[in-house]
Amino acid sequence: MKTITIEGQLRTGTGKKAARELRSQGLVPGVIYGGTQEINFAAPVLAFKSIVYTPDFQLADIKVDGKSYKCILKDIQFNKVTDELSHLDFLELVQDKSVIATIPIKFTGTSVGVKDGGRLITKVKALKIKTLPQHLKENIEVDITNLQLNGNIRVEDVKEANYEILNSQRIPIASVVMTRQLKQEEAAAPAAAAAKAPAAAPAAKAPAAKK
Numbered sequence: 001m002k003t004i005t006i007e008g009q010l011r012t013g014t015g016k017k018a019a020r021e022l023r024s025q026g027l028v029p030g031v032i033y034g035g036t037q038e039i040n041f042a043a044p045v046l047a048f049k050s051i052v053y054t055p056d057f058q059l060a061d062i063k064v065d066g067k068s069y070k071c072i073l074k075d076i077q078f079n080k081v082t083d084e085l086s087h088l089d090f091l092e093l094v095q096d097k098s099v100i101a102t103i104p105i106k107f108t109g110t111s112v113g114v115k116d117g118g119r120l121i122t123k124v125k126a127l128k129i130k131t132l133p134q135h136l137k138e139n140i141e142v143d144i145t146n147l148q149l150n151g152n153i154r155v156e157d158v159k160e161a162n163y164e165i166l167n168s169q170r171i172p173i174a175s176v177v178m179t180r181q182l183k184q185e186e187a188a189a190p191a192a193a194a195a196k197a198p199a200a201a202p203a204a205k206a207p208a209a210k211k
Contacts, residue, residue, distance in 0.1 A: 001138055003059040003070075004050050008043035010065050019087070028085050032062060032069050034099075035092035039064060045085055052076055052085060055125075057103050057138055060090060072101055072136070093133040100166070101136060102126045105173065109145035113176030118149040124173035127158065128166040135162040142173065149176050 011022065011029060019029050022042045030048075032039040041064045051058055051073055062069045071090035079086045091099060104126045114120050127140055140160055147153055156169040 001059060001136065002056065003061050006043050006047045006051075006060055006062045008041035008047070008062055008064045011040050011042045014040065023084075023086070028088065030088040030090060032064075032071055032090045032092050034097075035069065035094060039069065039092075048085060048088060052088075055104060057101070057136075059093075059136070062090060070133075072099065093136075095133065098130055098132055099136070100128065100130050102128050103137070103163075104139045106139040106141050107144050107174060108141050109143045111144045111147040111176050113147055113149035113151060116149050117179060118176040119179050120144070120147075120174065120176055122174050124155070124167070124171065127155070127173075129160070130164040130166060131162055144174055147174065147176050149178065151176055 008030070011018070022029050026044055027042040028045050028048060029040070029042045032041065041062070043062075051060055058073075060071045060073060062071055069090075070093045072093065073088065074091045075089035076085070077087040078084065093099060105122075105124065107120075107122065111118070111120055129140075140158065140163070142153065142158055144153060152172040152175045154169065155165060155167045155171050155173060158165060158173070
């Protein structure tokens, strides 16, 4: 699994004034929690670029004051006016201690419904899970090969070893819907069939009554 390295420095000052001073120096404040102690640190804004501006799930190896902390990113804050990165929260991974993370879904295979002319709609891009650190991985694979036209794959259909999936079980994560063209073809089919059907023979006239 991909791990990025972030070189940081301990920060002693806290509060808005100290944070503003750090940002004026091109540094972004962050915190590491979940371990034996909370670590307040700061690092250059560019050091966070590859973990913030990506849809991928990655680990972070944060080096502060000669120590290394293996973490996952938990929260990002941006300046509401400038949209600049302003603060990050990281959770330290501790062996045998469960963590909650959001893992992207990777759809595999080609749906039979798509082969029949339908269109794949993905409704959920990631799942919230609970697991031990050693079981964390970049994505959760979901096979859509057997997904039929007008069918759904729901959270309850995802079976991933060592993961407790925390999303509502009935939420659909992917479906195959009919395209406009396919709907038009289906609507036109009965009319076309009727046009091709042989005309009914005229009813025979009853013989005239004898006078």
